[in-house]
Amino acid sequence: MCFLQLDFTQSITYNDTYKNYKLHYRGIGMTPTEKRKLIKQASKLYTLGITVERRREKVRRLVEKKIPYDSPEMEKALSEFHTADMEWKRLEQEHLNYRAQFGIPKDALIK
Numbered sequence: 001m002c003f004l005q006l007d008f009t010q011s012i013t014y015n016d017t018y019k020n021y022k023l024h025y026r027g028i029g030m031t032p033t034e035k036r037k038l039i040k041q042a043s044k045l046y047t048l049g050i051t052v053e054r055r056r057e058k059v060r061r062l063v064e065k066k067i068p069y070d071s072p073e074m075e076k077a078l079s080e081f082h083t084a085d086m087e088w089k090r091l092e093q094e095h096l097n098y099r100a101q102f103g104i105p106k107d108a109l110i111k
Helices: 032-064 072-101
Strands: 012-015 020-025 028-030
Touching: 028 032, 032 072
Parallel strands: none
Antiparallel strands: 012 020, 020 028
């Protein structure tokens, strides 16, 4: 599970010699581009998570209505849920791998 907390009060240093901005996460240097990518991935995960839960709820409602599992409606709902769930898992792993490049623990909040 990935915990997300976005806080834009991050410390910024400016190196006049190299004209290079660095954002820091607990002493770990990140360029603005790297920080944007990290936040963009987190935002996509959040949005996709909402989609996964919406599709899970659709399957749950069909089960409660006693729609047969082999019906076209149920097969479509299950397929949509499975596709969104697999994409979320893929994106989560990509995000965790990217965080690991900076030494950010899996359960650490992005501040």
